[in-house]
Amino acid sequence: MxxxxxxxxxxxxxxxxxxxxxxxxxxxxxxxxxxxxxxxxxxxxxxxxxxxxxxxxxxxxxxxxxxxxxxxxxxxxLRQPHETIRLCSSLIDPDNLNRKCKFGAENCRNTHDIDFYLKSKEKEIEGACPVFEAIGYCPAGLKCRWLSSHFNFETKTLVKDLEKYEKTSKTDKEINCLEGEIKYKLQKKNYKFEKSEQFIPYLNILTKNNNIINKTTKEDKEKNKNKKIDKENENNENENKDEKNENNENENEKAENTKQKYYEYVEPPFLPCEKKKLDYNNKKILSPLTTVGNLPFRRLLKKLYDVDITYSEMALALPLIQGSNSEWALPKAHISEYPGFGVQIATAKHWEACKASEAISKLLTSVSEINLNCGCPIDLLYRAGAGSALMDQPSRLIRILKGMNACSDEIPITVKIRMGVRDNKPTAIPLVKRLINETDVKVITLHGRSRQQRYTKESNWDYIAEVGKVVEEMNLAKMEDKELRDDSKVFFVGNGDVYNYEDYYNNQAREGVDSVMIARGGLIKPWIFEEIDKRQHIDKSSSERLEILKExxxxxxxxxxxxxxxxxxxxxxxxxxxxxxxxxxxxxxxxxxxxxxxxxxxxxxxxxxxxxxxxxxxxxxxxxxxxxxxxxxxxxxxxxxxxxxxxxxxxx
Structure with missing residues (x-):
């Protein structure tokens, strides 16, 4: 052959x-x-x-x-199996005599027989309990899969290093944990959203007003297409148009009166200069990542590579205000992440955004910013009008951001967008101009792809630089305007296809780009942040990579x-x-x-x-x-x- x-x-x-x-x-x-x-x-x-x-x-x-x-x-x-025979939670730590079963041993669905439970458990995992080694105490107690390493079977007591536990409980703890009573109030709709309830009516009028304008514009276009309308009908239509415009003016006046009433009876929203200060100059930023961007992963990058800014996984606004346990688990963070920790939410409705922002600002103690997701391409969100769908509805997006800013107290609002929805039809430049002129967002992050592209093409950093130049010019114009000078600058962050230190520094050097956000590059190669610090390609051996997974x-x-x-x-x-x-x-x-x-x-x-x-x-x-x-x-x-x-x- x-x-x-x-x-x-x-x-x-x-x-x-x-x-x-x-x-x-x-x-x-x-x-x-x-x-x-x-x-x-x-x-x-x-x-x-x-x-x-x-x-x-x-x-x-x-x-x-x-x-x-x-x-x-x-x-x-994605469901994970539970134990067939479960131990009552009141007996997890036998030393805790203050914790009693509220159902009683006879009525409890779980077993109260410790010996029977220990015999029924799965075979133990060899070695020392990683949790006990880390903090000096294992909260899983008798349920721990490494129980032998911190349990005295003769006295039936848990081994505890109280000195280590007390020390680590202050420096190694999770924050933004919502109390059960507050969740219960949210679930029963008994929690009062004071600021939101005052501001939402104002946004409702703006929404109604915008619908009137859109309807009038649509009718005007239809009229222009019809060339055979007689003069009499045309005069009547003009009268109707004038009447609609008059109604439009009345709606505007009503909206302003409602806004004035809001300011009279409720503490005015924080001005941009009064909110928490954000610094996005040359920062190492980990993008919000669904599923994989969980608390342990963010903590890993913070611990090993000292990432500057991290974000929660995307949380949906409606389940947050409904007190969903799974949704309120997303804004949890490790104490090492704050300051520099942002909570990302997604919604298509201004009233949801207002209430979610108010709840986050009032109920969570360690949040640096609230980020609105306007770039998510997932069909489920897009069809609901959230995520990247908001880019095709700029008026709705602006109302949402106005509401978030009014109800978030001192926490600044940021936004993440894409180039646009459809391929070859970027809309980010006109959208960014409106965001800067009509809202008080402090950071705009742009992903260099459209929704339609998904990940089929490389991120367009040339377009990102074009948008960055627009942001820079508008920031300079603000500085020249004496009335707007108190407003801090709007930071601009680029995102997409950053996989090594060369990508990072080359893209950060582009005009108008303050920082570069890293997403998949940090998942595939977490030490990319180490490469950025050392400005070199790092060849991690298999044992070094295995240690990352172990950690x-x-x-x-x-x-x-x-x-x-x-x-x-x-x-x-x-x-x-x-x-x-x-x-x-x-x-x-x-x-x-x-x-x-x-x-x-x-x-x-x-x-x-x-x-x-x-x-x-x-x-x-x-x-x-x-x-x-x-x-x-x-x-x-x-x-x-x-x-x-x-x-x-x-x-x-």
């Missing part, structure tokens, strides 16, 4: 689907990471990894039917607990983390630097077995890695990868 020429190989590669190409290190193929030849495993196909919700077959090729549907596993079951596991157990349920949650979120973390291609096996965020490698082997395992795209290997820190996975443990391509085994 004759040997193929280089040009024939190249032609064959280019004819294959992008996700199935086999790269040779001497060929520079767009979208394919260039790996040294000795690390490439030939004739093996690595499933493509999608970053969004796009679906479709891999070229409808029967050979690859097992990889056919790409995109997200939207219907994955995350410890922080996860501290947050979710070391009992059966907590270990299951920690394992699930560790696997979610690895679903991005495994995409890192070691610097030492790359043929050229820097690699790009969206480049995919051919199937490769690492410099040692552990490096190969850490780079596996098979979710079963992710569970195997989790067992190194969290013990063997329970037989009932379930994990479905977010992306369908990772739900298939990678076989050599």
């Amino acid at each position: 004759t040997q193929e020429t280089s040009s024939e190989k190249k032609t064959e590669l280019e004819s294959q689907p992008r996700s199935l190409k086999r790269s040779n290190s001497h060929l520079d193929i767009k979208g394919v990471a260039q790996i040294k030849r000795q690390y490439i495993i030939e004739n093996v196909i690595r499933p493509a990894i999608d970053d969004d919700e796009m679906e479709g077959n891999v070229n409808n090729n029967p050979k690859y039917e097992s990889l056919s549907k790409r995109g997200q596993n939207k219907n994955r079951d 995350y596991s410890k922080l996860a157990l501290e947050h979710w607990g070391s009992d059966e349920y907590g270990v299951g949650l920690s394992r699930r979120f560790l696997c979610e983390f690895i679903s991005f973390f495994h995409r890192y291609i070691p610097v030492g096996i790359l043929e050229r630097l820097p690699s790009k965020l969206n480049e995919r490698p051919p199937n490769w082997r690492g410099r040692d077995e552990m490096e190969t395992l850490l780079g596996s795209s098979d979710y079963k290997d992710w569970i195997k890695i989790s067992e190194m820190f969290l013990g063997p996975a329970n037989k009932d443990f379930q994990f479905q990868p977010k992306h369908k391509s990772s739900a298939y085994d990678t076989k050599e």
Whole structure:
């Protein structure tokens, strides 16, 4: 059989689907990471990894039917199993005599027999309890999977290092934890939103007024299209138009009167210069990240790499004001994150935004800013008019931001947007002008893609720089205006495809860009913030990367607990983390630097077995890695990868 020429190989590669190409290190193929030849495993196909919700077959090729549907596993079951036999919470710590079961031993659904419970527990995990080692006490008590390391079976008492526990309880604690009584009031609709209830009527009138204007404008356009209208009808229509304009003026006057009434009977909103000061000059910023941007992950980056600014996962405004336990868990933070911690919310209604902002400002003690998400491309939010849908409704967006600013007390309001909704139709520049002129937002973050693009194209930093220039010019104009001089500047942050220190500094040097926000780059390569500090590409060995995962596991157990349920949650979120973390291609096996965020490698082997395992795209290997820190996975443990391509085994 004759040997193929280089040009024939190249032609064959280019004819294959992008996700199935086999790269040779001497060929520079767009979208394919260039790996040294000795690390490439030939004739093996690595499933493509999608970053969004796009679906479709891999070229409808029967050979690859097992990889056919790409995109997200939207219907994955994330529930974790509980213990079959549960111990009553009043007996978790046998030493705590003050904690009694309110149902009584006979009526309680859970067991009060400690010996019976201990015999029924799953086999213990070997080693010392990570939570006890960290804080000197394990809140999971008898439910802990590492119970033997801090329990005296003879005296049936928990071992406690009270001196260490008292010390760590002050310096190593979670903040923004809402009391149960307040949640109960929210759930029963007994909580009074004083500022919101006064300001919402004013916004309601603005909404009604805007609807009248839009209706009038639409009618005017229809009239212009009709060229056969007689003069008499035209005069009548003009009278109707005048009447509508008069009504419009009355509505405006009513709105101003309502606003005046608001200022007379309620303490006026904080002026921009009276709110908390924000500094976004040359900061290391971790983007709000759904699912993976949880408290343990943010704490990990704060602890290892001293990130300057972090955000909560996106919380929906309506469940917040309804007192949802799961939603109020999202604004929780570690004490190390504040100051510099922002809470991100999403909503399509101004009354929800007002009440959510008021609740956050009054009920949470450690919040630096409230961020409105206007960039989320998820269909569920978009169809509800929230997220990136707000970019097509600037008047509604401005009302929402006005309401948030009026009801958030001293906490400043910030906003995150995209280039626009549709591809090749960017709308960020006119929107940013209105935001600066008509609202009091203190930071505008722009993601350099449209909603329609998702992650199919590289982030457009040239357009981000254009918007940055507009913001800079408007800031200078404010400084020249004596009446507006008291307002602090509006910071502008760029976001998208930052994967190394070169990307960071090159983009930050663009005109008008104050800082650069990092999202997926921080998930795939958390030490990107270390690279930024040292201004160099860092080649982390497999053992160093394994230590990062180990540290995350410890922080996860501290947050979710070391009992059966907590270990299951920690394992699930560790696997979610690895679903991005495994995409890192070691610097030492790359043929050229820097690699790009969206480049995919051919199937490769690492410099040692552990490096190969850490780079596996098979979710079963992710569970195997989790067992190194969290013990063997329970037989009932379930994990479905977010992306369908990772739900298939990678076989050599």
